[in-house]
Amino acid sequence: MQKKIEEYSDTELYYMLCDDKRTAELAFAELYARLSGKVYAYCLRFLGDKEEARDIFQETFVKFHQSADKEREMTNVPGFLMRIARNLCINAIRKDNPDVPYEDYMGVYDEEISRDKKELLGLIKKGLQLMPEEYREYFVLREYDGFTYNEIAEIMNTNVDTVKVKIFRAKKKMREILAPYLKELTNYR
Amino acid sequence: MDNFNHNELSREEILSLLMDGELQDANEQSLFAELAKETDLQAQLKDTLAIREAIKSDSEAFAPPPDLTAELFDKLGYAQRPKIAPLGFDWSRFMRRVAAPLMLMMLAITLPLIYNATTDTNTIDASVPVISSESIEQEHTNVVEANSVSTTENLQSRSANAALATSSNQRILTGNQDADEFADNDVYDVVSTESEPEDFAQSNFLDSKIITNSNMYSDVILVADNSEMQNFAISDIKAIRHTRQDREWTLHLRGIYNLNADNEAMQEFNPTKSFAAGIMMKLSEDVSFGLEGGREVYSFSNTIEGLQDDPYVFWYALSFRYLVNELNFSGITPYVRVNGGGSSRGPVFAAFIGGEYRLSDTYALTLGYGANLLTYKSNNLQYATSKTGLNFGINFRF
Numbered sequence: 001m002q003k004k005i006e007e008y009s010d011t012e013l014y015y016m017l018c019d020d021k022r023t024a025e026l027a028f029a030e031l032y033a034r035l036s037g038k039v040y041a042y043c044l045r046f047l048g049d050k051e052e053a054r055d056i057f058q059e060t061f062v063k064f065h066q067s068a069d070k071e072r073e074m075t076n077v078p079g080f081l082m083r084i085a086r087n088l089c090i091n092a093i094r095k096d097n098p099d100v101p102y103e104d105y106m107g108v109y110d111e112e113i114s115r116d117k118k119e120l121l122g123l124i125k126k127g128l129q130l131m132p133e134e135y136r137e138y139f140v141l142r143e144y145d146g147f148t149y150n151e152i153a154e155i156m157n158t159n160v161d162t163v164k165v166k167i168f169r170a171k172k173k174m175r176e177i178l179a180p181y182l183k184e185l186t187n188y189r
Numbered sequence: 190m191d192n193f194n195h196n197e198l199s200r201e202e203i204l205s206l207l208m209d210g211e212l213q214d215a216n217e218q219s220l221f222a223e224l225a226k227e228t229d230l231q232a233q234l235k236d237t238l239a240i241r242e243a244i245k246s247d248s249e250a251f252a253p254p255p256d257l258t259a260e261l262f263d264k265l266g267y268a269q270r271p272k273i274a275p276l277g278f279d280w281s282r283f284m285r286r287v288a289a290p291l292m293l294m295m296l297a298i299t300l301p302l303i304y305n306a307t308t309d310t311n312t313i314d315a316s317v318p319v320i321s322s323e324s325i326e327q328e329h330t331n332v333v334e335a336n337s338v339s340t341t342e343n344l345q346s347r348s349a350n351a352a353l354a355t356s357s358n359q360r361i362l363t364g365n366q367d368a369d370e371f372a373d374n375d376v377y378d379v380v381s382t383e384s385e386p387e388d389f390a391q392s393n394f395l396d397s398k399i400i401t402n403s404n405m406y407s408d409v410i411l412v413a414d415n416s417e418m419q420n421f422a423i424s425d426i427k428a429i430r431h432t433r434q435d436r437e438w439t440l441h442l443r444g445i446y447n448l449n450a451d452n453e454a455m456q457e458f459n460p461t462k463s464f465a466a467g468i469m470m471k472l473s474e475d476v477s478f479g480l481e482g483g484r485e486v487y488s489f490s491n492t493i494e495g496l497q498d499d500p501y502v503f504w505y506a507l508s509f510r511y512l513v514n515e516l517n518f519s520g521i522t523p524y525v526r527v528n529g530g531g532s533s534r535g536p537v538f539a540a541f542i543g544g545e546y547r548l549s550d551t552y553a554l555t556l557g558y559g560a561n562l563l564t565y566k567s568n569n570l571q572y573a574t575s576k577t578g579l580n581f582g583i584n585f586r587f
Contacts, residue, residue, distance in 0.1 A: 025267045036258070041250040057253060058261050065265055120243040142209065143244050144251075149211050168205045175236050182236045 005030045010077035017068035028065060035078055036061070039085050041144040046089050046137050048129040056092055060085040082145075082155045086137065093133060120181065127177040135170035142167050204230055208237055255572070292507065292530070296480060439469045439477065443555065443582025445485060454486045454500045455576070462486065462501060465580075467508055474514060481508040481528060487563050487574050489534075502563065504537045506530025512545065521546045524557070535565035541580060553584040 005026050008016070016027035039060055043053040063084050074080065128136055141152045149163045156163065175182065198206070203220050206212040212220070224230050262268070444460035454462075467481030482505040489500060506528035513523045521544040528539040543557020557580045564573045 021266075028265070028267065032258070032261075036253050037251045040253040040257075041247075044250050045247075054254075054257050057257065058264070061261055062264060118246070120239065121247055124240060124243055125247075143241060144247070149209070164202075164206065164211070167209065168202050171205055171237060171240075172201070174240060175233070178236070178240065182232075182239060 010034065011074050014068065014074050014077050014080075015070055017065060018070045024068075031077065032061065035081055038078065038145040038147075039081060042082065042085055042137070042140050043089060045125070045128055045140045045144055047092060048125070052092055056085065056088045059088055063088075076151075076154060078147075079151060079154045082141070082147075083157070086155060089137070120178070123178055123181055124174065127174050130177060131170065131173050135166060135173055138163065138166040139170035139174060142170075200227070200230060201233060204233055205237075208234070208241075292480075292505070437471050437586050439471070439479075439584050439586050440466075441469065441555070441582055441584045442466045443580045445483075445559075446579040446581070447486065448577045448579065449488075455488060457486075465582075469508065469510060475512050477510040477512070479508050479510075481506050481530075485561070487534075487561075487576060489565075489574060502532045502534050502537075504530060504532035504563075506537060506539070524555070526557070526559075532563060535563060538562045543580065545584065551586050553586070555580070555582045555584060557581075 005013075008027070008030070010031065013027040013031050017024050017031075019027075036057075040053070040057050043057045043060070044050065047053045047056065060081065064081050067080075067084075128139065131139065138152065138156070141147045141155065142149075147155065149160050149167070152167070153160045153163045200220065200223055203212060203216055204224070207217065207220055224234065443465050445463040445465065446458055447455045447463070449455070463483075463485050465481055465483030465485070467479055467483075469477040469479030471477045482503070484501055484503050486500045487502055507530055508526060508528045510524055510526040513525070516523050523542070523544050526539075526541040526543075528537070528541075530537055539559055539561040541557045541559035543555055543559075545553050545555045547553045558577070559580050560575065560577045562573060562575045566572070
């Protein structure tokens with residue numbers, strides 16, 4: 001009996017991108033269904049700009065699609081895709097968006113603080129933009145995309161020890177950024 | 190994570206590892222011990238959980254917008270056409286898991302009630318005395334002369350559940366405690382043959398009473414010769430007549446011919462694959478209500494999974510029909526029908542307009558034009574697909 005498309009592994013689907021158009025379309029649609037959420041979350045929250053995130057997201061998948069090659073050794077499709085997204089994001093940031101100085105993050109609290117989760121999310125988004133780039137993407141990969149430390153290490157082309165340290169510092173910075181709000185929240189818990 | 194030396198980590202770092210599922214078991218126990226007494230650690234835990242919880246609600250980030258998906262697939266030359274923005278609520282899951290069972294439960298409760306209201310053949314107490322129906326059979330009318338009620342004494346002797354019955358299919362049941370003096374609201378059901386009710390003139394009798402408290406029969410008339418209709422005895426009854434109420438059930442079957450054919454399956458006209466059937470109960474002269482179900486083909490080509498989707502969808506719906514009796518043209522009565530329900534993919538809605546031609550009291554032909562909308566979820570996004578078509582069918586009333 002023929003396998004359903006959702007039963008194929010990421011790697012099998014990747015190689016199917018090189019087959020005829022119909023097969024490639026099915027494979028791409030399935031891979032897109034599996035991975036687009038992670039890529040979009042990464043682009044949107046790492047870049048912090050919706051329009052730019054859309055462009056990078058689209059470019060990521062176009063490059064991914066173009067990269068399909070039967071000869072390419074492919075073991076980790078999500079990692080490969082995230083690396084494409086990361087390179088494009090880094091280039092975009094280098095080109096257009098100089099980092100906001102970390103020290104500026106306290107400006108977040110000009111707004112009225114609410115205990116509402118929606119407001120906390122709004123602050124997290126702002127906090128992400130105020131967080132140094134090197135920590136921001138680790139934070140997004142871990143907290144948004146749910147990658148394990150090993151997967152993140154592969155995506156970032158680094159070792160797991162570094163990932164551990166970066167993630168710890170990223171989370172610490174986020175807590176520091178949100179400290180007044182979280183303190184307020186604690187008073188009501 | 191085996192290359193970590195956890196002994197060199199701060200307790201905050203260990204907590205971070207724990208929350209990311211990267212901590213070795215050996216470190217958990219000592220961390221929990223510290224967590225129990227250290228308020229700073231507890232605060233870190235709570236803060237991290239609050240941040241994580243807030244991130245989970247960041248629905249904007251976790252799925253690309255449909256128009257972005259469409260742009261991308263267009264760019265790659267793939268046939269994808271997302272139509273509507275993502276919704277926060279999983280309607281298809283709601284319909285499958287909540288609405289459908291609720292509707293079935295309601296149906297299971299109401300159908301027996303309605304059935305009991307329409308027929309009493311199974312509900313009459315076997316102990317109800319049967320009054321001789323000889324006179325009725327002889328005269329072929331629904332009139333029961335009072336003197337043919339030979340069991341009046343028996344009836345009077347029954348203190349509860351007293352009843353008057355004229356034959357196995359013409360009876361009055363009462364729920365009063367004293368059959369000798371029962372009010373009209375004691376009569377809770379009447380079943381009769383429908384033999385020529387027109388022969389039965391109300392003016393032939395001294396007095397009459399219309400009983401309307403039976404659900405499925407109207408125009409039930411008890412005719413008595415006393416003037417106190419609220420307090421009459423069985424012996425006062427001169428005749429009984431009833432006319433079956435015009436409420437009725439309709440079974441219908443219809444085939445569907447799609448007018449917008451977005452895929453091969455929609456172009457094919459096959460009544461065995463695109464059909465609907467249902468049962469309707471007439472609530473009034475114009476309005477009917479019921480349940481309908483069927484199988485239809487839709488276009489799912491607008492989703493990223495569309496290419497592999499089975500376009501045939503089983504659906505069910507609550508259905509309301511308004512028959513515009515005032516606008517009857519040469520025997521054709523216009524109707525409007527609205528359906529709302531669920532399907533194997535998600536909620537379905539439909540509206541129809543058409544005409545009904547009665548072949549006889551029992552059969553009618555229908556022809557209508559309908560528009561359907563089905564919403565469904567794909568890749569965590571909500572989509573909608575719609576179609577229009579001709580519906581032609583047959584109704585059977587009973």
